[in-house]
Amino acid sequence: MVPTNYYLILSAMIFTIGAVGVLSRRNALIIFMCVEMMLNSVNLTLIAFSRQWDNLNGQAFVFIVMAVAAAEVAVGLAILIAHTHHSKSTNIDDVNVMKW
Amino acid sequence: MNNASLELNIVALAPAASMVIFALLVMAVDVFARGTRTQPVRAATPWVALLGVLVTAGVCVWLLGQPVTTFQGMAILDRYSLGIAFVVLVAAGLSILVSARYIPRVNAQVGEYYALILLISAGMMMMGAATDLIVVFLALETFSLGLYILAGLRRSDAMSSEAAMKYFLLGAFASGFFVYGAALVYGATGATQFEQIAAMATNPATDLTFIYPGIALLIVGFGFKVSLVPFHMWTPDVYQGAPTPVTAFMSAATKAAAFAAFYRVFLVALPSQQAVWGPALATLAVLTMTLGNLAALRQSSLKRLLAYSSISHAGYILVGLAAGSIAGVEASLFYLLSYAFMNIGAFAVVTLLEKQGEMDADGARLRGLGQRKPLLAAVMAIFMFSLAGVPPFAGFFAKFFVFAAAVQGGMSWLAAIAMLNSAIGAYYYLRVTVVMYFNAPDAETVSEVKSNWPLNVGIGVALAFTILLGVFPSLWTTLMESGVVTALALR
Numbered sequence: 001m002v003p004t005n006y007y008l009i010l011s012a013m014i015f016t017i018g019a020v021g022v023l024s025r026r027n028a029l030i031i032f033m034c035v036e037m038m039l040n041s042v043n044l045t046l047i048a049f050s051r052q053w054d055n056l057n058g059q060a061f062v063f064i065v066m067a068v069a070a071a072e073v074a075v076g077l078a079i080l081i082a083h084t085h086h087s088k089s090t091n092i093d094d095v096n097v098m099k100w
Numbered sequence: 101m102n103n104a105s106l107e108l109n110i111v112a113l114a115p116a117a118s119m120v121i122f123a124l125l126v127m128a129v130d131v132f133a134r135g136t137r138t139q140p141v142r143a144a145t146p147w148v149a150l151l152g153v154l155v156t157a158g159v160c161v162w163l164l165g166q167p168v169t170t171f172q173g174m175a176i177l178d179r180y181s182l183g184i185a186f187v188v189l190v191a192a193g194l195s196i197l198v199s200a201r202y203i204p205r206v207n208a209q210v211g212e213y214y215a216l217i218l219l220i221s222a223g224m225m226m227m228g229a230a231t232d233l234i235v236v237f238l239a240l241e242t243f244s245l246g247l248y249i250l251a252g253l254r255r256s257d258a259m260s261s262e263a264a265m266k267y268f269l270l271g272a273f274a275s276g277f278f279v280y281g282a283a284l285v286y287g288a289t290g291a292t293q294f295e296q297i298a299a300m301a302t303n304p305a306t307d308l309t310f311i312y313p314g315i316a317l318l319i320v321g322f323g324f325k326v327s328l329v330p331f332h333m334w335t336p337d338v339y340q341g342a343p344t345p346v347t348a349f350m351s352a353a354t355k356a357a358a359f360a361a362f363y364r365v366f367l368v369a370l371p372s373q374q375a376v377w378g379p380a381l382a383t384l385a386v387l388t389m390t391l392g393n394l395a396a397l398r399q400s401s402l403k404r405l406l407a408y409s410s411i412s413h414a415g416y417i418l419v420g421l422a423a424g425s426i427a428g429v430e431a432s433l434f435y436l437l438s439y440a441f442m443n444i445g446a447f448a449v450v451t452l453l454e455k456q457g458e459m460d461a462d463g464a465r466l467r468g469l470g471q472r473k474p475l476l477a478a479v480m481a482i483f484m485f486s487l488a489g490v491p492p493f494a495g496f497f498a499k500f501f502v503f504a505a506a507v508q509g510g511m512s513w514l515a516a517i518a519m520l521n522s523a524i525g526a527y528y529y530l531r532v533t534v535v536m537y538f539n540a541p542d543a544e545t546v547s548e549v550k551s552n553w554p555l556n557v558g559i560g561v562a563l564a565f566t567i568l569l570g571v572f573p574s575l576w577t578t579l580m581e582s583g584v585v586t587a588l589a590l591r
Contacts, residue, residue, distance in 0.1 A: 038276035045283045053290035068241040075245050083265045086258040098337045
């Protein structure tokens, strides 16, 4: 059996890659994908813990996270399209009508 | 857990369920009205939504009593959750009144707006009722997704869709941190239910390595939602870009919902780690109050001013949690309720100062308002005094209770910093009043105010309770006292 720590290290790495991607990429779609990657790395963590503790809470949590991620995509893409109508680009450097 | 008899007290979910039912009703009314193009029916949507808020408030009063748990202890209906539900209902009801004539002006899709307000409120009520990390996450996302849409409600406006975009990207990023934190707490304790987490966390046999990063990540997730410094960057932009009634709703209701779960997670599930998170939250409270107030000093847009003021108020409320006592929770609940009345009232006045087609008002519009519109200026002055914490308005007792709880909890230094901050805050709230009464009106001043009766009713109710809660704070505190004790008896 693969030790739980291996899964945890892998998912922490994926989470970090996702977080760094959100902070460094400029394309809103790619930022979006990085967020999805973060959520999926958490799913891996949850599954690993679920196996370690031998209970189903973690797996139930994963289903909820996946459902939420799907809803987030639906809302997020709609917002992105609405915004692209104004700025004609998906670069978040163009999200600058109001000062940050 | 598996062999327990199925415990389904659906009644515990009645407040949220009632909101969802009325949301569906609003959508149905809207759809049927749309087909026939009957304007009178369509105009009824806000009133159906308001009826939903009132019916749900009735359900909440009817349910006051013994705590009821549901779905194997995943959610609970107690006075604490009903108190939060009540704050959310106040925010939703007042925002619906403010929106009734405003939203048709900025966006034609009326039905969805009210349905979303009700659905978001249902999610927020679940935040107060959740006793399981899974439910907290689900409720958090339910209301957040709705708020992203509401922020971008006015699609034709570049600022509104930009607000939605910023709120969405940063919000999704923050929920990633939140869910990672929840996963690590689950990993450390093997449980997602608060009581079981608390039991495992005090068990010396448990390896608690993962619980500390978990707590840190949960603080990031919640900190984003209640806009604590340094996770506040989105707040001014989103508050400024969103339609004003949405901003009003967001500022009061989101704080109530997010703080509700924040309190329950930390005080019920993780009380044994208070030595770790207590000082961390106290530090965040100091940063939030100070930076929020200092940034508010130099704002000219009224909505940005109120946005930074709302950041500093999040800091004051957090003082109550940092105190980590029952008195702190009670004080914060009172704060959230007072804040809902006075802040939505202030935003409602801002909607009156906006010019046609605008969704923001500059502070210059207030110059000499005391001469041009004495009544409006007086109302605005009362909301500003209350936000500043001047007696005899609600904001005074809100601050007083929170600071007193901090002193009782042995954090006098925190109370002292909070009081200094109130003084800084008083400067910019009172400056608004000075501009209204001691400056001469000029070309910028509002000369014509298009008021309407739902908005007037909304402002009237907000004003009445801002004063009433300031004179008789016991109206609310006696109702909640016993409730908070039961909520925390869970540990």
